[in-house]
Amino acid sequence: MNFNPRMKVNFDGGDLTSDAGLLLYKEFDHKLGLFEAVEDLLVVHDSVLHRDHPNSDVVLQKLYQHIAGYHTDDHADDLAVEPLLNALLGKERLASQPTLSRFNDKADMETVKSLEHVNETLQRRVYAIKPQNQFVFDMDSSGFAAYGKQHGANFNYHYQQHGFHPLFCFDGLTGDCLRSELRAGNVYTSRQVVRFVGPVLKRYETWSPNSLIVIRGDSGFAVPGLFELAETNSHKYAIRLKSNARLL
Known part of the structure; x- marks a missing residue:
């Protein structure tokens, strides 16, 4: 290959990846400061000690x-030696399955709350860059199938499956997940929804006090407590009512 000294010959296949699209996510991570937010705010009391x-x-x-x-x-x-993931995370080798599983075992409610704080921090940074004056809080729940004897996994009649029934709040205009909460599989759709969405409302009232905030949900969220929460704070809401004889 003397005609072109830039060309090399080897037999190891090169550093190939099928996940090059992650470069865009890493650029977004860099601009928004995700890495620093996780590093600063993550709480794991019974920490997994690992040098690398x-x-x-x-x-x-x-x-x-x-x-x-x-x-x-x-x-x-x-994925241990996947070249792009290692490059994005600044590693020579990714953490193994046992290391990830040990972290899962040590995580507790304080860890969950700290991850919520990370999400809130990123939301605040996004809105600082691109302010909004209208928000639609989409309330919803979903069925997550579970296998084995996991704590809180129960049969859900609506989804006809054994698992969990998490609660979500999304920004209906941007698609951002504003908050989520894992719940047992057999709880009703609107269980503790006022406690769940109340802090989200307060946060957005502080960030953007003059904005229009609308709460939206299906008939599973037609509970007086949620109506009262919205009306007390002068927010709009569009929540479907279940059909019944008195309504008709």
């Missing part, structure tokens, strides 16, 4: 794996 993989790195690795479609911890072993 601190807890914040484990959270970011799990996040990037999810984005790329590698949803189980077992995928980490196959």
Whole structure:
């Protein structure tokens, strides 16, 4: 190859990746400060001590794996030397499945709350860059199938499956997930919805006090407590009512 000294010959296949699209996510991460937010705010009291993989790195690795479609911890072993993921996370080798599983075991409610704070921090940064004066809080729940004897996993008649019944709040205009909460599989759709959405309302009232806020939900959220919460704070709401004889 003397005619072109830039050309090299080897037999190891090169550093190939099928996940190059993660570069765009990493650029977004860099601009928004996701890495720093996780590093500063993550709380794990019974910390997993590992020289090469601190807890914040484990959270970011799990996040990037999810984005790329590698949803189980077992995928980490196959991805250990994936060149792009290692480059994005500044590693020579990714954390293994046992390391990820140890983190899961040590995480508690304080860890969950700290991750919520990370999400709130990123939302605040986004709205600081691109202010909004209208918000639609879409309330919804979903059925997550579970296997084995997991705590809180129960049969849900509506979804006809054994698992969990998490609650969500999305920004209907942007699609951003504003808050989520894992719940047992057999609870009703609107269970503790006022306690759940109340802090979100207060946060947005502080961030953008003159904005129009609308709460939207299906008939599973037709509970007086939610109506009163919206009306007390002068917010609009559009929530479907279940058909019944008195209404008709």
